[in-house]
Amino acid sequence: xxxxxxxxxxxISDAARQFGLRSSxxxxxxxxxLLRPIPxxxxxxxxxxxxxxxxxxxxxxxxxxxxxxxxxxLFARLRGGTPVDQGWRELSTRKIAELEQLKQQISKAQDSxxxxxxCRCSSIEMCGEKLRARxxxxx
Amino acid sequence: xxxxxxxxxxxISDAARQFGLRSSxxxxxxxxxLLRPIPxxxxxxxxxxxxxxxxxxxxxxxxxxxxxxxxxxLFARLRGGTPVDQGWRELSTRKIAELEQLKQQISKAQDSxxxxxxCRCSSIEMCGEKLRARxxxxx
DNA sequence: TTACGCCTTCAAGTCGACTTGAATGCAAGC
DNA sequence: GCTTGCATTCAAGTCGACTTGAAGGCGTAA
Numbered sequence: 642x643x644x645x646x647x648x649x650x651x652x653i654s655d656a657a658r659q660f661g662l663r664s665s666x667x668x669x670x671x672x673x674x675l676l677r678p679i680p681x682x683x684x685x686x687x688x689x690x691x692x693x694x695x696x697x698x699x700x701x702x703x704x705x706x707x708x709x710x711x712x713x714x715l716f717a718r719l720r721g722g723t724p725v726d727q728g729w730r731e732l733s734t735r736k737i738a739e740l741e742q743l744k745q746q747i748s749k750a751q752d753s754x755x756x757x758x759x760c761r762c763s764s765i766e767m768c769g770e771k772l773r774a775r776x777x778x779x780x
Numbered sequence: 781x782x783x784x785x786x787x788x789x790x791x792i793s794d795a796a797r798q799f800g801l802r803s804s805x806x807x808x809x810x811x812x813x814l815l816r817p818i819p820x821x822x823x824x825x826x827x828x829x830x831x832x833x834x835x836x837x838x839x840x841x842x843x844x845x846x847x848x849x850x851x852x853x854l855f856a857r858l859r860g861g862t863p864v865d866q867g868w869r870e871l872s873t874r875k876i877a878e879l880e881q882l883k884q885q886i887s888k889a890q891d892s893x894x895x896x897x898x899c900r901c902s903s904i905e906m907c908g909e910k911l912r913a914r915x916x917x918x919x
Numbered sequence: 920t921t922a923c924g925c926c927t928t929c930a931a932g933t934c935g936a937c938t939t940g941a942a943t944g945c946a947a948g949c
Numbered sequence: 950g951c952t953t954g955c956a957t958t959c960a961a962g963t964c965g966a967c968t969t970g971a972a973g974g975c976g977t978a979a
Contacts, residue, residue, distance in 0.1 A: 654925075664926090665968055673966095683975065685926050694908025701911045705889040705896070709966070716904070725901045733893040740886050740893075747879050747886075750844040754872040754879075757844070762864045765855070769833025772840045793955070803956090804938055812936095822945070824956050848936070 649690065650680075656688035660700045667696070675699060675713055707736060788829065789819075795827035799839045806835070814838060814852055846875060 653664045667686075670676045676695060679686040688696070702712045711732065718728050762768040792803045806825075809815045815834060818825040827835070841851045850871065857867050901907040 652926080663968075666966080668928095669967060681927095683926085685975085691905055694905045694912060697908040697911040698904055701892070701896075703966095705892045706886070719904055725904055725907060726899050729896045729899040729907075733897040737890050737893050737897075740890050744883050744886050747845075747883050751876050751879050753840070753844045754876050757840075757868045758872040758876075760865050760868045765837055765858055765864055766830055766833045768864060768868075769836040772836040773833060791956080802938075805936080807957090808937060820957095822956090824945090842936095 650687040651693070653686045653688065656686075656693060656696065659693070660696055662700070670696075670699060670709075673709065673713075675709060675716070705736065706740065707732070711736075789826040790832070792825045792827065795825075795832060795835065798832070799835055801839070809835075809838060809848075812848065812852075814848060814855070844875065845879065846871070850875075 651659070653667055657664045657667050667676070667688075671679055671686075676692060676699070679688060679692055681687065699709075699712055702715070703709075707715075715728050715732055719725060760768060762771065790798070792806055796803045796806050806815070806827075810818055810825075815831060815838075818827060818831055820826065838848075838851055841854070842848075846854075854867050854871055858864060899907060901910065
């Protein structure tokens with residue numbers, strides 16, 4: 642049987658597809674405790690509504706660049722009694738700031754690249770000579 | 781002797797420090813062929829001016845988020861006869877665009893995070909339910 | 920009955936850029 | 950002569966988030 646589902650529970654391949662993931666990723670999430678043990682039928686995982694909802698949260702969190710560890714941390718805090726909104730707010734605020742910093746670093750890198758674009762050196766050694774004059778004199 | 785240097789050649793530790801790297805990184809660069817074999821004295825590497833210049837280029841490139849592979853590719857093209865300025869220009873142009881895309885992705889992530897900041901869900905499952913309504917219905 | 924397709928577990932592999940550890944060597948200073 | 954300090958090589962480990970491979974199970978279709 643392809644999917645004898647009681648009340649909309651999905652086999653792993655369907656659950657994975659619904660979120661654009663591979664089955665192995667779902668097994669991995671379960672293995673590291675990010676998803677609590679998925680109920681089995683005939684030894685095969687059946688993803689029920691609750692599991693799919695948690696999975697949706699994990700996916701959304703991954704898409705905004707949260708690490709699995711950060712997500713696990715959030716879940717742990719919620720289990721510890723922290724209200725959902727507060728948990729998200731703190732995590733989001735921190736992450737938004739982190740990403741802002743990252744964007745600034747990227748902008749700086751772009752500036753440097755634009756300078757390199759105007760390179761008129763005749764050899765890579767001359768390039769290095771010029772660079773050495775400014776960069777990396779931590780001696 | 782700490783550093784009996786002929787004409788300013790440096791031992792690995794000094795060369796590394798000058799660029800804020802560890803000795804192991806320099807050995808690694810040499811090992812993968814990014815730096816050509818460094819001349820030895822008593823079996824110990826002596827970084828001469830040319831080596832330091834190449835190292836400066838590698839460092840500068842790393843700082844603007846170029847991978848070692850990209851740097852190696854650039855060096856290879858230069859050995860192949862491509863003029864220095866053209867090599868940099870092509871690589872920089874591509875990389876600047878890549879980084880621009882990356883910044884856009886980050887901005888999107890920040891937008892999503894700001895939405896999560898306003899989360900009023902009473903449980904993580906409700907959160908997942910809402911998210912499922914929009915996100916990840918690739919079925 | 921046999922094949923097919925999807926599932927399972929567990930261990931190991933992947934990627935990039937290094938780092939770390941073990942075993943060893945060599946030069947200087949006491 | 951011994952210790953100190955930096956050097957060497959080579960193999961293996963690290964990090965995060967998975968993926969892959971091997972070996973096997975279960976249910977259905979031909």
